[in-house]
Amino acid sequence: MASKDSSIYMGSDLIHDYSCSKCEENDLNTEALHFCQQCEHYLCGKCVRNHWAYFKEHVVYGRGEIQKWAGFSIDICEQHGKELEVHCDDHQEFCCSVCVALNHRLCSSTSHLSDLAKGFLKTKRFKQLPAAVDKMRNRLNELKTDRMKYQDSLKDSYKNILVEIKALRKEINQILDKLEKKTVEQLDSMMEDLEKSIKNDLEACGHIDDQLKTLIEKLQQATGKNKDTIPYIGFRKCQSILSEANCLVQEIRVKEEMKFKSDESVLPFLRNLKRFDIVESVFTYVYRVQSLSHYKVRIKKDKNNCSIKGVCGLANGEMVIADYNNLRVKLLNRQYAVIDHCDLPSTPQHLCHTTDNVIAVAVSDFSTINEVHFLTVTKGKIQAMRKFTTDHCCHSIAHHKGQLYVGSSDGLYLYSMDGRLLKTIYEALSCVRTVYSCAVSPSGKRIYVTNDYISKLLTLDKTGQVLFTVEYPDLKNPTGLFVSPIDYVFVCGRGSIAVVQVDKEGKQKVATVASEADGIICPQSVWFSGQTSTLIVGNYEDDDITVIQLC
Template sequence: MDRCAQHDKELEVHCDDHQELCCSVCVALNHRLCSSISHLPDLARGFLSTSEFKQLPAAVDKMKSRLDELKNERIKDQGTLYDSYKNIIDDIKALRKEINQILDKLEKKTVKQLDNMIEDLEKSIKDDLETFARMHDQLSTMIEKLKQITGKNKDFGNIESVRKYDSNHLFKARSSSRNKVKRMNDKDTCTILGICELPNGQLVIADYLNSRVKLLNRQYEIIDRLDLPASPQHLCHTTGSEVAVAVNDFSSTSDEIHFLTLTKGKLQNMRKFTTDHQCISIAHNKGQLYVGSGNALYVYAFDGSFVKKIYKDTSFIHTVYSCAVSPDGETIYVANTHASKLITLDTSGQVLSTVEDPDLQDPTGLCVSPSGHVFVCGSRSNTVVQVDQEEKKKLSTVAREADGLCNPRSVCFSEQTSNLIVGNYGDNITVFKLR
């Protein structure tokens, strides 16, 4: 029996008026005026047999079942909550990964763009520096020539006489150097049949036996090469950084003209066209290509379309071994190797003159400088001869075997440095400083 917290007495009566259990002391003190007070044993009598009591276990079981249901629901809710939490965390991690990937791509793209920008800027600066160096060399050459002119001709009022003197200036080899142009992977001895100068001062050379062209820097060092499907017989500068190459395949009745360009310091093959004859020499002037086949000279447009045949000599092979064109395009020079002659033509193919000289045996390499100086290689005489462009005669023998020539096959005059570059049969080119 429960006890009264106030009087420590057993609770033994029930006050019907106040609806509370009381002890005997509480009744005496607080319920004296209550009309209905019942003794607890009397109230409890017969309670166990009531229907309410009998239904109590079922009600308790029902409540217990409901509690179990609520518990299971809460446990299930707890699992769902954890799964949701895990899914949210996974989503956050996936989003973070996706953001990181986007940032990585953005970083790589930005770095690549910056690298390209830096590379372009470095190339631009390098090109500018090379241009400055070239202009410096040109100015030095101009000053030297002016000094020579003032020593020879005091009358500067006669500009024509100055121009004529400069175009017919007699060049002589002052010194020479040999520069190796063979790479480790070259299978054969180098045979340099063509040389041309690019606007930036670099050289492109045609290595016949190794079927490739090579790019040389201003120090005549190989900095790039490009393999071709057949042997490059000759080449010439066209416009900008582009070079046209006569590619000769003796096993075929047709040859090709390949156009190469210099892009970011590398030679690239851009396009080509095919001819129905052999191509062993090529020259360019004012958008036209002059192609020698060995015994005829043809003209092609820059897009490869045929224009005309302007000269032919079928008396023997190599009557048109190499060709060159004057800066004004009015005069065409042809090297007849078989007859050891330099032939001068007009634009219609009419022979204007021929030059023969003991120092000009088996002429091969031929070039005309931008100022009109004409140079011819004598491969058998081991010489380079300068020819008068107006009177069509030998002006001087610029270089000989004693100066370092050995079977010269190609020649290029650098207007930027006034050097004469000669391609030999062998693994070297010879560079002459002229006076």
């Protein structure tokens, strides 16, 4: 095994902290750039290529992993192989005597490491280092696990997209086959008509030809006889048939030809297609807690503990929350203080922002009162506008492009803004609280539904078909749900006391954004601001809302 100690070799006076073991055997002085753990050899760039040729399975570490080299010491200069003695305060670097002589002679401030290290073992910073390293290693391991899962997810996505491309090609082929079949059927029909027309023409020509032949023969036989009337009659009949024949000839001379003329828009359209569709590579930010604060939202008129079942933000930075226990909707300023409220005839189950400064609130006592109320927010005041009644309980509500999605214990319904039931989107009569909360993606293609009874997040398409189901331990009893304008999906699990980020397809969890360890109390509703990276969490049976600054 070669020593790491610097040496002077034949033909060179260069000093290396690690010299190539193979070159040393030939009295050559070459700096080692690699180390093989199995062979315990230091290798230069040339020798490592030969080594890889013979030992492909050996693990070789480069200079970037010098800590794994045999003989590496933490207090030895990686560049010169000398003991580290001082710290250059100007460059914030550890230096050996050679470093100081070559690179740091003109620096204004250097400190001896022995002086800096006095009493450092007893400092709080040093004692906290193992815990900080463990925490970071755990995060790195989580990140590695997430990336591995993401890699598997990418492979699955790749396979699924290939299937979709093949299916699209098959559908296009089927469409083209149908077009070809209909076009050929049209051609066959046209050919049949033309052949029938030709057959009729041939029969007409043969018939007239026979008539003329017979008539002229009889006329010639009658000529020379003493009776003049027969030639005259024959002549007149012959003239009549000739006239008929002349018309037939003129008519048949007009030929009806078949020509194929394709739709001129088809081929240019197909030629201009670069691909069937756009395959998107979607980058998703993963959020973590940076800071967390609690704000009181209870007012003097409240008789019960607050229970915030709905949260939504307005363009001016104000917030509106639905307090289930106290039968009122509250308006918060930018500092999250209650500045106004509006009392309702029954419990507000959920709310959403519709247009401008108008809020829609799902109100229900699950018996006689099942209504959607519209409130308006103007200059720090919140007031009732109008309402409409439904035939089912109103448990949750979401707005998208002038339509309202109202969730009930047995399904999800689509309403117009004036209260007309447009259609039933989704039903699951066997479940309790089928739609605890609902949200719609910015494109309107996906509808997200939480069911706290079965602890699942469902993703539906516009027709109500279930596309994906997400079920995780930290999504126990999912309640609150929010989808941002750029497709970030946040769900809070009241039973698991956590807020989870889900991918926009609703296929899988991206990350646990915040948990009880971060200071979450009992999350029941959630809202997210992409502009400020702020998460607002409404809690169950608690007078505080939780404001989380994310990074």
